[in-house]
Amino acid sequence: MTRRVVRCGLGLMLLLAGCTMKIPGRPEVFPVSGQIFVRGVPAAKAVIQLRAPGNQLLDHWRPHAIVGSDGSFHLTTFATDDGAPAGTYALTVTWPRPGKRPFDSEGPDRFKGRYADPLRPVCELTIRPAKNDLGRINLP
Numbered sequence: 069m070t071r072r073v074v075r076c077g078l079g080l081m082l083l084l085a086g087c088t089m090k091i092p093g094r095p096e097v098f099p100v101s102g103q104i105f106v107r108g109v110p111a112a113k114a115v116i117q118l119r120a121p122g123n124q125l126l127d128h129w130r131p132h133a134i135v136g137s138d139g140s141f142h143l144t145t146f147a148t149d150d151g152a153p154a155g156t157y158a159l160t161v162t163w164p165r166p167g168k169r170p171f172d173s174e175g176p177d178r179f180k181g182r183y184a185d186p187l188r189p190v191c192e193l194t195i196r197p198a199k200n201d202l203g204r205i206n207l208p
Contacts, residue, residue, distance in 0.1 A: 095153035100131065100143040100195055102202030104161060110139030111163055118143065118157035119186035126155045154197045158189035183207070
């Protein structure tokens with residue numbers, strides 16, 4: 069019984085150590101949060117994406133988030149809400165209309181692509197190697 073407990077404990081320690089190991093080739097990520105509002109209303113279910121058209125390596129990772137019902141978002145690159153690699157990005161937003169029926173796919177972008185182009189983004193921003201709060205972003 070004691071050997072089993074020790075083996076389980078060692079196995080758990082190895083598993084946890086594996087979860088925190090840095091994977092070669094992946095950049096370190098830093099927490100990024102913010103809020104998106106459109107005319108004072110939270111842009112619930114809008115899709116945020118960071119793009120870096122001038123930096124092929126950063127653009128490859130494409131940190132993203134889906135906006136919550138309160139307008140808040142937390143970026144994801146490799147694991148849910150883990151953040152984004154440090155660097156300069158263009159923030160793009162699409163806001164798909166809901167499907168007409170419960171199992172329909174999403175409808176067209178409510179912004180009609182206006183904020184989807186990384187060459188004409190909502191804004192440009194820099195993610196620093198620390199916790200990043202983008203604050204409230206207001207769209208017309």
